Amino acid sequence: MTAIPETWPRPYWQPSDETILLYFYVFGRFTEDLAIPAARYASRGLPEGVGLERFAHNALRGWEGYPLKGVLGELLKEDDPTAFDQARAAPDVLVVRGELADRDSLDYLRDTLGVLAGLLDVGGSAILDPQILTLFDAAGWRRHYLVPGGAPPRHHVLILRNEDAAPGRSHIHTRGLRKFGRPDLSLRRVPDAQAEQAGLLCERLVELQALGVRFVEGQPLEVEGIPGELIAHPGGSLEDPHFNNTHVAFDWPVTA
Structure with missing residues (x-):
C-alpha cells in the first residue's frame, strides 16, 4: 500500500514575486531503468518545473561547480567524513533541481522529499543540499527529514x-x-x-x-x-x- 498525500498548508501565505529554488545532489549506484518508489512516501513525483538529471560521477569531477572539491568540499568532508567518502565513491550522481513560482502550500516540497527518499531506497547513498551546505548519508537524511507530518521548517x-x-x-x-x-x-x-x-x-x-x-x-x-x-x-x-x-x-x- 502507498501513503495518501496530505496537503502541507501555508496558513499565513501572502503572495510574492519571489521564486522557490529546490536543488539537491543524490550520490549512489542506480540501475539504468530507474523506478522511483516516491508514492511510498506520499509523493506524487517531482512537481512541474523540477527536473532530474543523471550523470556518471567521473564526468562531473572536473566541472568547475563540482561540489565535493574546493572550499565547499573541505567543509563537507570536515562536517561528516563518512558521508563524504560515500559520496565520493558513488559511481552515479542524480541532480534534482528546479525553480517554482511562490505558492500557497508546501505540497511541492512534500513531493520532492518523497522522490529523494525513494532514491535512497533504490541505490542512493548520500544527499547533498548545497543551499544549507550539508551532506547527509542515507540514514542521516532519513532521520532528519522522514518525520511524521513533515520535518519542521528549521x-x-x-x-x-x-x-x-x-x-x-x-x-x-x-x-x-x-x-x-x-x-x-x-x-x-x-x-x-x-x-x-x-x-x-x-x-x-x-x-x-x-x-x-x-x-x-x-x-x-x-x-x-x-x-x-x-x-x-x-x-x-x-x-x-x-x-x-x-x-x-x-x-x-x-x-x-
Missing part, C-alpha cells in the same frame, strides 16, 4: 553565527529559505550574551516565513524580552554569497 534551513563588525556582537543569519520562496534572515549587531536568544528568534521567523509570512520594509517586530523593536529591511540579491538569496535584515536594538 530542518530545511541553516542558522549561522559570525562575528559582527562591532566588538562583542554577533551576526546571526540563515541559509536555505529559498526552498520556501522567502528571503533569508540577518540579525545584525546582536550582543554576544543574547546570541542564543537571537538564534531562537531566527527559528521562529524561519517557521513563520515557511508558512507564508512576508516582511515588508519598515515593518516593526516586537520580541518578548528585547527592549524596543526590530525593524525589517528587505534587500540583497540572489548573488550574495553569504545567503545565496535575498535577505531581510533586522538591527538588534541598542541598549545603554
